[in-house]
Amino acid sequence: MTPITGATRLYGLLGDPIAQVRAPGLLNPVLAGRGSDAVLVPVHVPAADLRPVVAGLRQVANLHGLLVTVPHKAALLALADRATDRARLAGSVNALRREPDGTWSADTFDGDGFVRGLLAAGHDPRGRRVCLVGAGGAGSAIAVALLDAGVAGLHLADTDPDRLAALGGRLSAAYPGRVEAASRPRLADADLAVNATPLGLRPDDPPPFAVADLPAHAVVADIIMSPAETALLRAARERGLPAHPGEPMLAHQIDAYLDFFGL
Amino acid sequence: MTPITGATRLYGLLGDPIAQVRAPGLLNPVLAGRGSDAVLVPVHVPAADLRPVVAGLRQVANLHGLLVTVPHKAALLALADRATDRARLAGSVNALRREPDGTWSADTFDGDGFVRGLLAAGHDPRGRRVCLVGAGGAGSAIAVALLDAGVAGLHLADTDPDRLAALGGRLSAAYPGRVEAASRPRLADADLAVNATPLGLRPDDPPPFAVADLPAHAVVADIIMSPAETALLRAARERGLPAHPGEPMLAHQIDAYLDFFGL
CATH class of the missing domain: 3.40.50.10860 (Leucine Dehydrogenase, chain A, domain 1)
Incomplete structure (x- = not known):
């Protein structure tokens, strides 16, 4: 210090x-x-x-x-x-x-940090179908960054219908034909599934989505940093799917913060 | 840190x-x-x-x-x-x-820190006549602490008549017969003279009072911490009077802050 x-x-x-x-x-x-x-x-x-x-x-x-x-x-x-x-x-x-x-x-910088973290881990989202669960502050920024990074399609899920409709409407207008919004996640054809909800912070939280419903090649990402391995990531690992933790999203924002603040 | x-x-x-x-x-x-x-x-x-x-x-x-x-x-x-x-x-x-x-x-804690610093330097104010110049935030706290420490008389000087009258009135009521307030400092019979004005922070400031007008045994104290030796303290040293700097007032408050905050 x-x-x-x-x-x-x-x-x-x-x-x-x-x-x-x-x-x-x-x-x-x-x-x-x-x-x-x-x-x-x-x-x-x-x-x-x-x-x-x-x-x-x-x-x-x-x-x-x-x-x-x-x-x-x-x-x-x-x-x-x-x-x-x-x-x-x-x-x-x-x-x-x-x-x-x-x-x-x-x-x-949340979305940019998230995508940089994915790329550094070898999970390029370009051309992939993504299921993103959670349209809050971080989730919405991640949605924009994934679309900017060239995902083929973004399925956005949130249990708050007003929030979902507002973000879905803005994104559909900006990225026509690539965005779908629904209250429940569409997992069956997802190449990448992302948890951007707070579910997993507490040990007794229900899972944000069912890892079992994903294809056998899907990558599972979580933005929760504590615990480092959430129940969701553990379920992915146990099924043999690549599990991407929350820490890289923050780590890849540090340089962006320094630039932004001129430090 | x-x-x-x-x-x-x-x-x-x-x-x-x-x-x-x-x-x-x-x-x-x-x-x-x-x-x-x-x-x-x-x-x-x-x-x-x-x-x-x-x-x-x-x-x-x-x-x-x-x-x-x-x-x-x-x-x-x-x-x-x-x-x-x-x-x-x-x-x-x-x-x-x-x-x-x-x-x-x-x-x-300004006044308490100031008096503790004086005592640690061997300048017990009890029974002494003090001329205090400056009735602002620190000066007013020092006035109270000096009276609590048993000074025989406190002569308070400030160029702002409203501020001087307000503080002088409160102190005279609380410590009857020991407080005098005036626009100009009374230096001729002071055992201790204290600068509690900002004069001395800048090199071109006029002196807060004239060291030459003090008795030959007087102690000169300044609450300014930067520079460590103000022009006032230098003048006192050159005349052979004990010069008491600003640093001890803060140093002797650290323990009081920790107690107050429960740290």
Whole structure:
């Protein structure tokens, strides 16, 4: 860790809960290694308190940026002054930076990090059929990145019909003919199945989808980082399917964060 | 430094300017040495933005306390839910902690730290006549602590007549017959003269008072920490008077902060 002085630049990671977040533990040693006088601290904010907290943080002159995790990724898009096309398409942001004029610009790196992690593990999604379960903050960003990476078809499943219809509508307009949305996952012809729901964080969670219903060649990916092997990934491994864990999605975002923040 | 994780407790130091503050550099290594999973970060807040920033920080669930420096010490007294008698008498706080019920309690340790630093340097103020220049956030807390430490008389000087009258009135009521307030310092019979103004932070500042007008046995103290030897302290040294620097006031508050925050 870099020693913190009065001149250290602040970055905050907003989430609820917060104790489990991994980004401070990963990013701060990288900042120290680069000699950046900057620190990322966890900021625990319940959803009901988000607006006054963000209003206050905007006035903190040495706070130069924010990372965002569950459940604030959609809400922060609305509170940013501008966002990239991919963030608006996803309806979700996970990073904001203060510009020199005091306004805040937002982007999402979840999808890019997820796809880079897949590629690094040898699972190129181009031309594949993907079943993505979970249309929340991370899931929506992953959907956009998978479509940008050239998947043949994206089947999007979520149990919240309003959320599913909103994201499905935006994606169908932007990527005609490649997107399908339904309340239940279509697994039978999926080359890659992704869990982007919180199911698996707790030991007694039901599985987000049935590994048994996938083809024998399918890759199973989970974005949950803790536990490192979820029940879903264990089921995939036991069936002999390639299992892709959550950690690479974050690890492959670190460089993108540093670029975005100019660190 | 303790590695920062999602579970690390946050403490903020509010001030404007902020780059020069010493408390994070002093306190964080102490926290690490004690194995406390807590970090103090600088929070740069201009006076005009204080209210929304504090309103936001109050809703940050893992922010457990604040330290306060120039120019916010009086304003934070008004924003706290309760304060100690000495803080209300001084009209100034420099530390706030979140209680289990979510309310904020405030205290000031500046005066206590200053007196402890004096005692450690062998300058017991008991029974002495003190001339204190500057009735701001730190000066007012030092005034209370000197009176509590048993000074025979306190001559308080400030160029702001409203501020001087308010503090002088409160102190005269609490310590009858021992307090005198005036726009100009009374130096001729002072055993100890203290600069609690910002004069001396910049090389071209005029002196806060004239060392030449003090008796030959007087002690000269400054609360400015940077530079370590102000022009005032240099003038005292050159005249052969004991010169007491600003650093001990902060160093002698560290244990008090740790106690107050339960760290």
